[in-house]
Amino acid sequence: MGNKFLEGNFAPVSREHTSTDLAVTGAIPEFLDGRYLRNGPNPLSEVDPAAYHWFMGDGMVHGVRLRDGKAEWYRNRWVRNPAVAAALDGEDASRFCGLDALGANTNVIGHAGKTLALVEAGAPIYELTDELDTVGRCDFDGTLPGGYTAHPKRDPRTGELHAVSYFFGMGNKVQYSVIDAEGRARRTVDVEVTGSPMMHDFSLTERHVVFYDLPVTFDAESAVAASVPAALRTPAKLVVSAMVGKVRVPDPVTAMMARKIGANGGLPYRWNPKYPARIGVMPREGGNGDVRWFEVEPCYVFHPLNAYDDGDGIVLDVVRHPRMFDTELHGPGEGGPTLDRWTVDLAAGKVLEERLDDRGQEFPRVDERLVGRRHRYGYAMSADGGAEPGGSLYKHDFHTGSRAERAFGAGKQPGEFVFVPRHDDAPEDDGVLLGFVFDPATRRSDLTILDAGTLETVAAVHLPDRVPNGFHGNWVASA
Numbered sequence: 001m002g003n004k005f006l007e008g009n010f011a012p013v014s015r016e017h018t019s020t021d022l023a024v025t026g027a028i029p030e031f032l033d034g035r036y037l038r039n040g041p042n043p044l045s046e047v048d049p050a051a052y053h054w055f056m057g058d059g060m061v062h063g064v065r066l067r068d069g070k071a072e073w074y075r076n077r078w079v080r081n082p083a084v085a086a087a088l089d090g091e092d093a094s095r096f097c098g099l100d101a102l103g104a105n106t107n108v109i110g111h112a113g114k115t116l117a118l119v120e121a122g123a124p125i126y127e128l129t130d131e132l133d134t135v136g137r138c139d140f141d142g143t144l145p146g147g148y149t150a151h152p153k154r155d156p157r158t159g160e161l162h163a164v165s166y167f168f169g170m171g172n173k174v175q176y177s178v179i180d181a182e183g184r185a186r187r188t189v190d191v192e193v194t195g196s197p198m199m200h201d202f203s204l205t206e207r208h209v210v211f212y213d214l215p216v217t218f219d220a221e222s223a224v225a226a227s228v229p230a231a232l233r234t235p236a237k238l239v240v241s242a243m244v245g246k247v248r249v250p251d252p253v254t255a256m257m258a259r260k261i262g263a264n265g266g267l268p269y270r271w272n273p274k275y276p277a278r279i280g281v282m283p284r285e286g287g288n289g290d291v292r293w294f295e296v297e298p299c300y301v302f303h304p305l306n307a308y309d310d311g312d313g314i315v316l317d318v319v320r321h322p323r324m325f326d327t328e329l330h331g332p333g334e335g336g337p338t339l340d341r342w343t344v345d346l347a348a349g350k351v352l353e354e355r356l357d358d359r360g361q362e363f364p365r366v367d368e369r370l371v372g373r374r375h376r377y378g379y380a381m382s383a384d385g386g387a388e389p390g391g392s393l394y395k396h397d398f399h400t401g402s403r404a405e406r407a408f409g410a411g412k413q414p415g416e417f418v419f420v421p422r423h424d425d426a427p428e429d430d431g432v433l434l435g436f437v438f439d440p441a442t443r444r445s446d447l448t449i450l451d452a453g454t455l456e457t458v459a460a461v462h463l464p465d466r467v468p469n470g471f472h473g474n475w476v477a478s479a
Helices: 082-088 220-227 230-243 251-258
Strands: 024-026 034-041 059-067 070-078 107-111 114-118 125-128 134-138 161-165 173-179 185-192 208-213 216-218 269-271 278-283 292-295 304-310 313-320 338-345 350-357 361-365 377-384 388-397 402-407 418-421 431-439 444-451 457-462 473-477
Touching: 034 107, 034 114, 114 134, 161 208, 185 278, 208 304, 208 313, 278 338, 292 350, 304 361, 304 377, 313 361, 338 361, 350 388, 388 431, 418 473
Parallel strands: 107 473
Antiparallel strands: 024 457, 034 059, 034 473, 059 070, 107 114, 114 125, 125 134, 161 173, 173 185, 208 278, 216 269, 278 292, 304 313, 313 338, 338 350, 361 377, 377 388, 388 402, 418 431, 431 444, 444 457
């Protein structure tokens, strides 16, 4: 049985590189002093195509160091959780299973002087060195035990990381947390939701936190099938189904289900048409009792582009999928994702849903200096059917309603692009966009640097290998 998430540029690469002699076309801007980093799944061991889900692959971080107009190095490193470390050392890695075996494969950020490889759903996150070697698990100096999220948002005013984390063992709760600029949790809030959703991301404004409680939920049947003998699966499923979404799952049951949910396998979350679709709005300093819930049309949102307060309302620009993990169980692929605007009318208690762009797109980004504030520009990768790169980068102007497109041509596949301002006080859109672009003709990738205003290529750093289609990255400026 084939699996497109193991083919083409979704296929993993087989080696780690340390390359210092990098060819460059064009001129790297002198103001770029830091590292462009990107994370994604890259299974180390042989996988079963029938079972493999793109979100479950071992994590690999790719990075390029830029300084003084030069590309100093390219590195790619597996994130060494216990299972990956053992396998790379030639040891039997099968003894490692459960959440500790899941790869930190989704995002990579810099915070409080540390480089962090991120993942969600209760799995541990990992600290890396500046050269991308694994230091070990991160729990923010012991202040936030358990899992974290793949999508924290940094408040540009305070430098704090805000996040919403989920894990099926938490029952009908998700956790909002704030990590201070020194890297320690200063606030956590448990928020009750309808059941046990896959809450991949959230939105932050200057005054509010927004939760996306949407109908992709923990699937007891999938989890039980992975962890319970066949003769016991029916009663176990009934017990688990009765508990998940109502109460915190007892530790023995959590352990039973998590024990064999390992890396490079299936994802125990499915589309659930019986689950209500809604968003929750909580004041930043509020608690569970302060959350207001608003119904939306059934859909799924992996990634909001940005959000901001607008008088007595909230504006949410999101990439909306019509559904998720219903018939395609190996990765996103349930129809074209669109760019939509949801305006929350707090006084009327309703949400106005509008379509801004019906062309397929994903991985939306905004100038990070404007997170939670009104933005003019946003950037997104064209996407066919949910996850496959469509060959273009879109730039949206929300003031004029226009959209510019940069097509890379000749079958090239761009990933997510990140905006970097020319200097700290530069106007919005005055800077560059950084992202990896795969060329099937050469079977290699470039770190491509675009002028954000014109979308023209400024420079391309030619890498010694390809960077597989993956997830998220960031520019981490030098201190």
